[in-house]
Structures are given as C-alpha cells and as structure tokens.
Amino acid sequence: MQTWILTKTRIRLALRNKTFIFFGVAMPLGFLFLFVLIFGHGQTDMIAYILGSVLTITVMGSFWGLSVQLVIFREQGILRRFRLAPVGAGPLLASSILANYVLVLPAVAAEILICRSAFHMQTWGNVPAIFLLVSVGAATFSAFGLIVASVTNSMQETQVINNLIWSAFLFLSGSTVPLAVFPLWIQRVALFSPATYLATGLQSAATKFVTWEELLTDCIALIVGLVLAFEVSRQIFRWEPEAKVGGKRKLWVLAALVPFLIFGAYENRNNDRLDQLHKNFRMLQTQSAGHHTQDSSDTSPDQ
Amino acid sequence: MSQPAIDISQTSSSAPQTGVIQVSDLKKSYGDVVALRGVSFEVAAGEVFGLLGPNGAGKTTTIEILEGIRTADSGQARVAGLDPENAGTKLKEKIGAVLQSTALPDKLKVEEALTLFSQFYKKRSRTDPQALLRRFQLDEKKDAFYKDLSGGQKQRLALAMALVNDPEVLFLDEPTAGLDPQVRREMYGIIEELKSEKKTILLTTHYIEEAERLCDRVAIVDAGKIIAMGTPRELKHRSAGTTRIEVRLARALGDAVLKGIDGVLDARDFEGTLVMHSSNAPHTIVSLVKTLEADGNELQALEMFSPSLEDVFIELTGRRLRE
Numbered sequence: 334m335q336t337w338i339l340t341k342t343r344i345r346l347a348l349r350n351k352t353f354i355f356f357g358v359a360m361p362l363g364f365l366f367l368f369v370l371i372f373g374h375g376q377t378d379m380i381a382y383i384l385g386s387v388l389t390i391t392v393m394g395s396f397w398g399l400s401v402q403l404v405i406f407r408e409q410g411i412l413r414r415f416r417l418a419p420v421g422a423g424p425l426l427a428s429s430i431l432a433n434y435v436l437v438l439p440a441v442a443a444e445i446l447i448c449r450s451a452f453h454m455q456t457w458g459n460v461p462a463i464f465l466l467v468s469v470g471a472a473t474f475s476a477f478g479l480i481v482a483s484v485t486n487s488m489q490e491t492q493v494i495n496n497l498i499w500s501a502f503l504f505l506s507g508s509t510v511p512l513a514v515f516p517l518w519i520q521r522v523a524l525f526s527p528a529t530y531l532a533t534g535l536q537s538a539a540t541k542f543v544t545w546e547e548l549l550t551d552c553i554a555l556i557v558g559l560v561l562a563f564e565v566s567r568q569i570f571r572w573e574p575e576a577k578v579g580g581k582r583k584l585w586v587l588a589a590l591v592p593f594l595i596f597g598a599y600e601n602r603n604n605d606r607l608d609q610l611h612k613n614f615r616m617l618q619t620q621s622a623g624h625h626t627q628d629s630s631d632t633s634p635d636q
Numbered sequence: 637m638s639q640p641a642i643d644i645s646q647t648s649s650s651a652p653q654t655g656v657i658q659v660s661d662l663k664k665s666y667g668d669v670v671a672l673r674g675v676s677f678e679v680a681a682g683e684v685f686g687l688l689g690p691n692g693a694g695k696t697t698t699i700e701i702l703e704g705i706r707t708a709d710s711g712q713a714r715v716a717g718l719d720p721e722n723a724g725t726k727l728k729e730k731i732g733a734v735l736q737s738t739a740l741p742d743k744l745k746v747e748e749a750l751t752l753f754s755q756f757y758k759k760r761s762r763t764d765p766q767a768l769l770r771r772f773q774l775d776e777k778k779d780a781f782y783k784d785l786s787g788g789q790k791q792r793l794a795l796a797m798a799l800v801n802d803p804e805v806l807f808l809d810e811p812t813a814g815l816d817p818q819v820r821r822e823m824y825g826i827i828e829e830l831k832s833e834k835k836t837i838l839l840t841t842h843y844i845e846e847a848e849r850l851c852d853r854v855a856i857v858d859a860g861k862i863i864a865m866g867t868p869r870e871l872k873h874r875s876a877g878t879t880r881i882e883v884r885l886a887r888a889l890g891d892a893v894l895k896g897i898d899g900v901l902d903a904r905d906f907e908g909t910l911v912m913h914s915s916n917a918p919h920t921i922v923s924l925v926k927t928l929e930a931d932g933n934e935l936q937a938l939e940m941f942s943p944s945l946e947d948v949f950i951e952l953t954g955r956r957l958r959e
Contacts, residue, residue, distance in 0.1 A: 338755045342748070349743040409739045414797075416705055417733050418756040419725035572705070 339428030361391040385536030389508040392470040399478035422570040430475040462538035476562030506532035513614035525597030557592035662711035673860040682834035689857035695840035732803030742783035757801040788819035808839040875943035879917040886934035898923035
C-alpha cells in the first residue's frame with residue numbers, strides 16, 4: 334500500500350520535472366533520430382536493430398535518473414522527513430523502481446511507434462519479448478542506480494561514478510557501437526556487463542533474431558541482478574546525508590555483480606552469445622549490402 | 637570538573653507525575669566530539685517542555701534520539717512507553733515532529749504533502765488534511781508547490797504534517813529558527829493552541845522569549861548537559877531582585893573600576909557590551925555615571941532588563957545564549 338502511494342507521488346513529481354522530460358523522453362528520442370540519420374541510410378531492416386539499441390539506452394537511463402534523484406532527496410533532507418513517518422526503506426526504494434518503470438514505458442512505446450510509422454520499420458519484432466526485457470531491464474538498472482546513490486556521499490561523487498559506469502554500459506553493451514566490431518578481448522569483457530545482456534536481448538527481440546529460449550539467459554541474469562541489487566541497496570540505504578557507508582558494507586555492492594560474473598564466465602566458456610552476436614551482425618551486414626546493391630541498381634544510369 | 641544540574645522542579649509542585657518522555661543519563665559522541673554528557677529529564681502528559689541552549693549544546697541530538705533517528709551511546713530513553721531505538725514504526729505512529737532541517741520535493745503541492753503523509757499512518761489516527769489546511773491557514777496555498785512557499789508557510793506546513801497522525805507526543809526542533817519576528821509570533825500562537833489541547837510537546841530553542849512564553853518547564857542545556865531545570869518562573873527566581881543592565885561605553889572599564897560601582901553583583905564584557913547584574917539598579921546607574929565622569933569615559937547606550945532565562949544562563953555559564 335505504502336509502495337503504491339509513494340509510486341503515484343514519484344510519477345507525479347517526475348512529470349512535473351523538466352529534467353525528467355528532457356533526459357527521460359526527449360534525449361532517447363534524440364538518440365533514435367540521430368542513429369537513424371547516421372546508420373539508417375533509409376534501410377528499413379537496420380531500423381529494427383537501431384530500435385533495439387535505443388530501447389537499451391532508454392532503459393539504462395533508469396540507472397542515471399534514480400541515483401541522482403535519491404542523492405538529491407538525501408542531501409536536501411527530504412529523506413529525513415520520510416524517516417519520521419512509518420515508512421521503511423523497502424517501500425521507498427521499491428516505489429522508485431516502480432515509478433521509473435511506469436515512466437519508461439511511454440518512451441519505449443513512442444520509440445517503437447516512431448520506428449514503425451516514421452521510419453517504416455518492417456517488423457514489430459518480438460513485442461512480448463521486448464516488453465519483458467524492458468520491464469526486467471528497467472527494474473534492474475533502477476536498482477543499480479539505487480546502489481550508486483547509497484554508496485556515494487555527495488552529488489559530485491555520484492556524477493563521477495555515474496559517468497564512469499554509464500560510459501562503460503554504453504560502449505561495452507553494443508547499444509552505441511555493435512559489439513561485434515570490437516576486438517575479441519573487449520567482447521569477452523563485455524560479457525561480464527549487465528548492459529550487454531539487456532542490449533543483445535533487446536536488439537535480438539527488436540529484429541526478431543531471437544527465440545524465447547535464447548532470451549532465457551538474458552532474463553535470468555537481469556532478474557537475479559535485480560533481486561540482489563534491490564536487497565543490497567536496501568541494506569546500505571542511508572536516510573541522512575552525514576551517515577556514511579563503511580568500507581565493509583560497501584563490499585555488499587559486489588554481491589549485486591555476482592550473477593553477471595557467473596553469467597560472464599559461463600558465456601565466455603561456451604561462446605554461444607558471441608557466436609549469436611556475430612551471426613546477427615553478419616545478417617545485418619548482408620541485408621544492408623543487399624539494400625545497397627538494390628539502391629545502386631535502382632539508380633543505375635544504365636537502366 | 638562538571639557542574640551538577642540544578643533541578644529546581646524536583647522541589648516544586650511542577651515536577652511531572654508520569655513521564656510520557658523519560659530520559660536517563662543519555663550520552664552521545666560523534667567521534668571526538670561529545671554531544672551529550674548524561675542528560676536526564678522527564679516530560680509529563682500534556683506538558684510543554686523546552687530544551688533551551690545555544691547552538692551545539694546537544695538539543696537536537698537529544699530530540700533526534702527520542703524520535704528514533706539517532707542512537708545514543710548509552711543511557712535510557714522512553715517515549716510513550718516505547719524504546720525509540722527499537723520501537724520502529726510503533727513509535728512513529730505515536731509521534732509527530734518538526735525537524736530543524738528538512739525539506740520536501742520542490743514540486744510537491746501543499747495538499748498533496750499532507751495527504752501523502754497522512755496515508756502512511758493507520759486510518760483511525762489520521763487527521764483530515766483539509767482540516768489541517770484550514771487550521772494552519774494553508775487552504776489558499778493548497779495547490780502551491782513547496783518551493784513557492786515562504787519560510788513561514790513552509791514551517792506551518794511542517795507543523796501541519798507533524799499533526800497528520802494526531803500524535804501523542806510532538807517534537808519541535810527549533811520550530812521558529814530563521815523566521816522573522818512576525819511569523820515567529822504566528823508560530824507561537826499555533827503552539828499555544830496545541831498546548832491548550834494538552835498535547836505533550838518537547839521543543840528545543842535558543843530563543844529566551846520562546847521558552848518563557850511557551851514552556852511549562854525548561855531545561856537549560858550547555859555543552860551536552862542540563863545545567864538547570866524548572867519552570868521559567870522558578871528559574872528566573874534565581875535572579876530575583878536583580879536587574880540586568882547592559883551598557884556600551886566609549887572605552888572599556890577596568891575590573892577595579894567596576895568593583896567600585898554600587899550594587900553590581902557581577903559584570904561581564906560581551907563583544908563591547910558590558911552586562912551587569914545589579915541588586916539596586918538606580919544606585920548602580922548613578923554610580924556608573926559618576927565613575928564614567930571621573931574617568932573621562934562616555935556612556936553611549938544603556939538598557940535595563942528584568943530577570944529572564946538569559947540571566948540564568950549567564951549566571952551559570954558566564955556566556956550569553958546567542959554566543
């Protein structure tokens with residue numbers, strides 16, 4: 334009940350916040366238009382792949398927004414006021430995740446609809462799979478954001494840590510540059526990143542290069558990550574700006590990374606995911622090349 | 637060697653019969669800084685009890701331990717029969733509080749804030765947010781964002797929020813700090829209303845006027861310990877028969893000269909203002925003027941005050957409260 338009350342309030346506050354509108358809605362749509370402009374080249378098959386990437390960036394944005402908001406609430410003494418009411422850290426954190434999830438959905442829907450209607454994306458992809466990955470991903474990355482907010486002691490520190498993690502997520506997930514073009518060792522490192530599971534899952538789901546079975550690993554990795562990250566953030570949650578998290582308690586953060594270390598080791602060992610990544614990328618290249626040939630022949634002066 | 641607290645109330649009829657708040661030998665340190673050095677007091681049901689002291693005296697630490705948002709290093713505390721450290725939500729259901737430093741999200745509206753916080757409590761104890769809006773004259777501002785409220789309105793909202801659960805005990809930590817005198821008087825009116833409703837209130841303040849006007853009993857706190865406790869009248873009785881005379885002079889007076897002035901019981905220099913306590917103010921003033929004339933000194937300003945808690949504080953600590 335308390336979680337729901339807080340969720341409603343958080344959604345209301347976010348919708349009144351211009352920063353949220355910019356970072357949560359305008360920026361992901363900006364990425365979409367930019368990627369289509371740079372990589373789309375009018376190839377409708379490529380649009381689905383771009384959509385998967387943009388959806389990943391939108392969902393991962395949960396991480397950034399939530400950590401910053403929680404730190405602001407703590408630094409301004411807002412959390413202190415909540416602490417005096419009979420509200421625990423659990424409902425407060427759960428409401429952050431739920432509100433964020435609800436707020437991500439319209440942006441996701443807008444991106445899919447724009448791709449389909451404005452950029453003539455030929456497939457809807459695997460919509461239930463997209464929905465599942467967006468749901469699990471938004472919750473998991475929100476929980477990561479809550480952890481960052483709990484371990485950092487100031488907004489400045491939060492911004493630095495966020496920038497570092499966000500950059501790693503962006504460039505190692507394949508959401509900006511396809512993972513398949515990186516050297517093999519980077520691809521292997523990327524298999525330890527939670528963002529990779531979200532990105533490869535969403536790119537596959539958007540392009541329909543996926544079966545439910547193949548999505549299982551992505552979903553399990555993200556769900557286990559979510560459960561652990563939520564519990565860790567609850568354990569190290571701080572109401573007061575002056576309260577600091579001790580060195581030993583910071584080790585809890587490592588617990589949230591355990592599933593990705595395990596899945597990373599597993600994926601590196603059996604190579605299935607890397608093979609799939611390369612296969613998908615080749616397929617895209619082939620389709621893209623086909624379109625180029627088609628385009629060239631369409632415009633050939635000989636005709 | 638620390639001076640023992642003077643508990644005037646223990647020998648008077650004003651001592652509490654049953655303690656809704658019971659504090660015994662509370663100690664707390666932040667690293668090397670000792671915030672509380674064994675604080676003990678009781679607050680009876682329906683009583684307004686004030687912790688009066690300068691900044692850093694340990695008032696906020698005491699109140700936050702009682703609210704359950706800080707833990708004491710040692711000592712015992714009970715609020716409404718519960719241990720604040722372990723009672724969790726049970727305690728929160730029974731208390732209301734205005735924190736010294738707190739805030740709400742900028743874009744939360746006044747009515748939304750009251751509704752939101754009232755929903756956290758059990759239905760049977762909830763106060764109607766609309767009634768609180770009217771009572772605290774916030775009904776016209778109910779759709780205003782928190783960021784657009786004035787300091788006084790924010791403080792009225794904080795007080796209204798502290799009452800959403802019709803609390804058994806109310807904690808007010810510096811409820812009028814930073815407010816202009818007019819708004820402060822408005823707040824006094826509201827607190828006096830709560831007092832007439834027999835709410836048990838523990839308030840902290842460094843304003844003498846606030847403690848004298850609002851509190852049934854006052855504990856004067858300094859450097860983490862209570863140095864005197866009783867009703868404002870009882871405490872002021874310590875300085876009965878004396879008058880505080882504050883003067884500003886062209887040149888400082890030497891100790892030997894001061895001792896020669898009639899009726900002066902004690903005299904201290906606070907940043908250029910000479911504060912004297914006199915057993916016979918007219919004689920002291922005449923004597924002072926004569927001494928100044930003889931010394932070639934000049935009287936720039938003179939003010940006289942009847943005994944207040946400020947005098948008790950000066951007498952006990954040798955310092956002024958606002959230092």
